[in-house]
Amino acid sequence: MSLSEYIGKDHIRIFEEAVDQAEVLHQLGDMLVQTGAISIEYMESVRKREQAFPTGLYTGEVNVAIPHADPENYVKQPAIALGVVRKGVAFRNMADPTDDISVQLVFLLAPERGETQLVILEQIMNLIQDQANMRQIMDAQGTEDVWNVLGQLVQVEEKL
Amino acid sequence: MNKKKVLVICGTGVATSTIVMQKLKAFLRDKSIEATLEQSKVSDVLNKAGQYDLIISTTAVPPSMVDKVINAVPLLTGIGKEQVYDEIEARLKM
Numbered sequence: 611m612s613l614s615e616y617i618g619k620d621h622i623r624i625f626e627e628a629v630d631q632a633e634v635l636h637q638l639g640d641m642l643v644q645t646g647a648i649s650i651e652y653m654e655s656v657r658k659r660e661q662a663f664p665t666g667l668y669t670g671e672v673n674v675a676i677p678h679a680d681p682e683n684y685v686k687q688p689a690i691a692l693g694v695v696r697k698g699v700a701f702r703n704m705a706d707p708t709d710d711i712s713v714q715l716v717f718l719l720a721p722e723r724g725e726t727q728l729v730i731l732e733q734i735m736n737l738i739q740d741q742a743n744m745r746q747i748m749d750a751q752g753t754e755d756v757w758n759v760l761g762q763l764v765q766v767e768e769k770l
Numbered sequence: 771m772n773k774k775k776v777l778v779i780c781g782t783g784v785a786t787s788t789i790v791m792q793k794l795k796a797f798l799r800d801k802s803i804e805a806t807l808e809q810s811k812v813s814d815v816l817n818k819a820g821q822y823d824l825i826i827s828t829t830a831v832p833p834s835m836v837d838k839v840i841n842a843v844p845l846l847t848g849i850g851k852e853q854v855y856d857e858i859e860a861r862l863k864m
Contacts, residue, residue, distance in 0.1 A: 663781025663812070663829045669847045680782045704786075705843040707830050721785055731789050739848035 613690075613733045614761035620645050621691040622753040628697045635660070635677060638691040638718040645689070648720045652684035656718070666701030666711035672744040673711050675701035676734065678719035688727060690734070691718040694747065694756060714748060737763065774805045774823040774862050778842070779831075783811030786828040790842045794826065797855055803862050824861050 621641050625634065639653035659679040666675045698712035717734055721727045737743050743763050750756040778794060780787035787809050798805055808822075812829055819825060825839045828846065840857055844850040 659781055665781075667843065667847050668849065670849070676785070678782065678785050680784055704828060704846075705830065705841050719785060723784060728788055728792060731785060732792070735789055735846055738846075 612761070613730065613737065613763070614757060616688065616730055617690045617692050617757070617760060618645070619753060619757045621647075621689060622756050623691070623693050624753060624756070625693060625695045625697075625699075629695065629699055631660075631699055631701060632657075634693050634695060634699050634716055635718070638693050638716065641691050642689055642718065642720055645687075647685070647687045647689035649684045649686065652679060652681070652720060655679035655682070655684065660701075664702035664704055664707050666703050666713055667738065668703070668711060669738050669744070670741045672715060672741060672748055673698075673713040674715045674717065674738050674744070675711075675713045676717045676719055677701075678721060681721055681723065685720045685722055687720075688722040688730070689720045690730070691720075692716070692747075692756070692760075693718070694750075696748075715744060775821065776805045776807050776862070777815060777819075777822040777825045778807065778809045778827075779812045779815055779825060780828040781812060783809060783814070786842075786846060787811070790826060790828060790845050793845050794858070797858070798862075801859060803859065805862055824858070826858065 623637055642648045643650055656677050656679045660677050665677050693716035695714050698714050700710045701713050703709040703711050746759050750759045778787045778791045791809050819835045826842045827839050828842045831839050844854045
């Protein structure tokens with residue numbers, strides 16, 4: 611499956627106004643619960659994990675966060691929710707938790723263990739290594755448009 | 771050259787360490803470096819750090835482990851990854 615299929619039109623939310631991290635996680639998690647991808651307990655794990663091991667990443671002009679947790683029994687159907695946060699939202703730095711990063715793209719990962727998930731994770735990593743792709747997502751108007759952009763992204767070559 | 775023991779860790783032992791593991795395998799194959807690779811989460815290795823020659827981590831680690839640890843976040847973001855690969859190679863060829 612491609613990235614756009616994992617994310618799905620129902621799993622994209624655009625935040626035009628200023629929001630905090632709790633609100634972004636809540637709304638992204640809610641979409642995954644609504645579509646039956648996760649049970650609500652998963653989000654509690656995600657919040658705890660984000661406290662202990664934050665997931666903000668400096669990627670250039672557009673920074674990202676990839677909140678996630680151990681799937682345990684809470685992930686019913688592997689999926690990803692994408693939040694486009696126009697004004698940025700603070701996530702702490704994965705490499706240095708004392709540092710706050712303003713991120714504009716939040717990928718809430720609901721992974722499964724195993725090889726198929728690896729393919730998806732690699733696609734996300736390739737995507738976030740390409741600022742042109744991220745800029746395209748930021749420029750998209752509306753969730754439908756964001757989803758179309760995701761579907762059209764040139765498959766970035768496997769990078770070492 | 772002794773085969774080094776390398777541990778790849780992240781907060782959950784699921785997502786980012788899997789990515790790093792994959793990239794590391796490809797890199798070592800490319801460089802014909804042999805090493806024993808294991809994957810885990812940071813909370814499981816606090817007392818076992820001594821068993822490994824090198825620890826590659828995507829999360830911050832306790833001060834007791836710092837000497838053995840290379841920060842692998844650049845392998846995720848691509849920014850500064852060359853230096854990380856160089857350091858890994860240097861440490862494994864020591």
